[in-house]
Amino acid sequence: MWKFTLRRILIMIPQIILLSILIFILAKMMPGDALTGMIDPNVSPERLEELREKLGWNDPWHIQYADWVGGLVQGDFGQSFRFKMPVTELIGERIVNSFWLSVATLIFTYLIAIPLGILSGRYNDSLLDQTITGYTYLGFATPLFIFALVMLWVFGFMLGWFPTSGSVSPGSEPGTFAYVMSKINHLILPAIAMALIATVNTVQYLRSEIIDTKQKDFILTARAKGASESRVYNRHILRNSLLPIAAFFGYEITFLIGGTIFVETIYNYPGMGLLFFESITLRDYSVVTAVVLLFGVAAILGALLSDIILSLVDPRIRIK
Template sequence: MRQYLIRRFLQLIPTLVGISLVIFLIFALAPGDAISSNLDPHMSAERKAELRAQMHLDQPKYVQYYYWAKGIVHGDLGESFYYKKSVSSVMKDYIPNSFKLALTSLVLGVLIAVPIGIVSATKQYSGFDSFFTVFALIGISMPSFFFGLLLIKFLAVDLRVLPVSGMETPGSSFTGFAKFLDQTKHMLLPLTVLTLGSVGSWMRYTRSSMLEVIRQDYIRTARAKGLKEKVVIYKHALRNALIPVITLLGFSIPGLFSGAVLTETIFNWPGIGPVQINAVNGRDYYLLMGTNMLLALLTLVGNLVADVAYALVDPRIRLK
């Protein structure tokens, strides 16, 4: 196991270098830059040239990449021209808010969807299965922005039981548990939107995986031995059925930090999603490259976590 982990971590280095080259070239070859998009039109040409020299935008692309990569090696992701501070500071300010919302949605989605998927598979074509199949299809098909606007209309505007947007009550000075309750109240609407979609996806994956597993020969053998149905399902079938679910969990790790762009924008949640939209509009490429490199790293780490979890769930899998 240790040698496997060391080898996989060493493989991350050239992979990240290749990803960084692709990300840099995509943004470097895009038309415009932060200087031309955000500067005062009355600024002198000398000042514009000075700023471009400071950001190395007057240099060839490979020189720009050298300075950017050199900064990353030293822990410097560059300066955000839009937010007037370092990229690390911007990410530090906004990513925790997205992480809080996404992690809560992920935990709720898994806790709700996996048991429902298991029961739906064991009771295929029953009323329970039909109801939650329709529920899952609605959750998957309904656009998040439309569902979010409906919740705002009925719960925030008409009934006024929940706040419309934001993360905290404006002008409030809550501390401790009162602050937690206030943030929870603001989180309920965007959390409902994200959880509905995730429950549908997780439930369908769990159901499909369980249906495939419970038709295997070893499951029929376990039943023929006289084992209780709960033992057959939750001890023998569930471990193998969880392998596709673990794969999804691994791919969900980057989503915890990337933010839900539409949902966060609709509910004015101060997460990294709207920040990336502002960065795109403002040609703030250093910020975009920093967030995309973080997501690339998390994607690779998520794959590694999924591979390790395979071995923990299925004893037939050995990591060498």
């Protein structure tokens, strides 16, 4: 087990290095920079060019990359020219909101997906199963940003059950109970919007696992020995069907990364996804590269976590 984990970590290191190179090169290939299109008419093009030369933006890309990586090693992601603050501090302010939004989304996802998957698999080919399967097909066909907009319009604007923007009500004092409840109230709607789409994969996979497990020999043997139906499901079918679901926990991180970009932008929720969108529109590429790198590392770590969990569930997949 430890050999497998160490081998996967060693494979992950060149992936992160290659990812950082691609991110940096693509950012440099994008048109303009943080000084492009400055509103102040008193700043001449010559002065802007002097600033670019002073900041090293005219250096060869490999020199700029080496300087960038040197800053990353020291925990310095550079300076945000649009937000007028260090990128590290800016990300520190936003990443907390995205973390709690992701946690809430995962909780809602499994609270919805596991019961639906169990019911659909246990009563397959029934009307209940067809209804749940229809929901999953609808979820597969519905883009997340469309569904999030509909949820915002219905539950935010029409019914007024949830706030329509922000992460906390203005004037709330940090550390108070009202502040905590306001934070929770602001993240429920975007979390549910993401969770209802994220559940469809888990529901379908769990349904297939239960149906497949019901037909295996050890289940037929348990029934032949006179075991009750509830015991067969609880002690044999569910136990063997739920374990592979744990392996997909890491891959849920990848969905959350893409989902937060759309959902946080739609709900104006101040997290990493909204920061990424704002930085692109403002050409604040020091922030863009830092956010994309963190997203990429999170996705790689999610895949590593899934592989480790899957190796615990099924030791046969471990590399010898």
